[in-house]
Amino acid sequence: MITSQRVLYVFAVFAVLYSALLLQGAATLTWYLKPFLLPFLLYAVVKSESFETQKWLLSALLFSWIGDCILLFASKGELYFIFGLVAFLIAHILFIVLFNKQKSAHNPVKSPLFWIGFIGVIAYLISMLSLLLPTLGDLKIPVSIYALTISVMLVAALKGAIRWKKKSKYLVLFGAVFFVVSDSILAIDKFYSPIESASYSIMITYLIAQFYITKGILELNRKE
Numbered sequence: 001m002i003t004s005q006r007v008l009y010v011f012a013v014f015a016v017l018y019s020a021l022l023l024q025g026a027a028t029l030t031w032y033l034k035p036f037l038l039p040f041l042l043y044a045v046v047k048s049e050s051f052e053t054q055k056w057l058l059s060a061l062l063f064s065w066i067g068d069c070i071l072l073f074a075s076k077g078e079l080y081f082i083f084g085l086v087a088f089l090i091a092h093i094l095f096i097v098l099f100n101k102q103k104s105a106h107n108p109v110k111s112p113l114f115w116i117g118f119i120g121v122i123a124y125l126i127s128m129l130s131l132l133l134p135t136l137g138d139l140k141i142p143v144s145i146y147a148l149t150i151s152v153m154l155v156a157a158l159k160g161a162i163r164w165k166k167k168s169k170y171l172v173l174f175g176a177v178f179f180v181v182s183d184s185i186l187a188i189d190k191f192y193s194p195i196e197s198a199s200y201s202i203m204i205t206y207l208i209a210q211f212y213i214t215k216g217i218l219e220l221n222r223k224e
Contacts, residue, residue, distance in 0.1 A: 004044045008218075011040035018033055034069075038065040041214045045057050048221075053101045063090045067085075070087055092153045095153050096153050096156045100159075103164070104164060124180070128184060135192055170216075171212045176213065178209035179206070185198060
């Protein structure tokens with residue numbers, strides 16, 4: 001019987017193979033394989049036991065997949081990049097809703113750790129915008145909105161790491177951190193200064209992010 005957990009492991013194996021091909025420079029093959037990555041995570045969520053926030057996780061993964069597909073054509077024109085950015089913006093908003101709708105046990109605002117993390121996220125946001133804004137041109141507003149949104153997503157995951165009960169909450173936070181890392185590498189490479197092996201670094205951190213967020217949310221909602 002195919003279980004949600006087995007599908008997650010299949011995704012992990014596929015992601016490792018995909019990353020190895022990307023590292024080897026098999027650009028054409030990885031271009032065709034990329035759209036087949038996230039459907040494994042979508043299927044893992046579908047195969048899981050029904051839970052209250054399942055539709056939010058599915059929607060976030062779906063818009064991430066749409067963003068993946070659109071960005072395949074980013075080299076053909078700036079509009080593809082912008083539409084891809086919009087798809088991922090929607091995905092991040094859905095992740096924020098998803099995190100905030102999880103059942104909680106503690107009030108994170110009372111924790112010093114939350115405020116330390118919150119200050120760290122604000123410092124990251126200010127640093128990234130200070131670095132990128134002078135080079136963004138007409139994209140200043142959309143990129144600033146995107147940077148703010150991923151920062152809010154990270155804060156929502158941080159809140160969850162404090163208020164959720166199960167240890168899998170750390171998987172979600174781990175994934176959210178890697179999502180921010182992936183987006184930051186992409187932004188710096190595109191708008192500030194080219195980064196060596198940027199495509200590989202962006203994708204490996206992105207796949208880690210999606211895997212751990214999905215796995216963490218599924219485990220948080222697994223019935224005892």
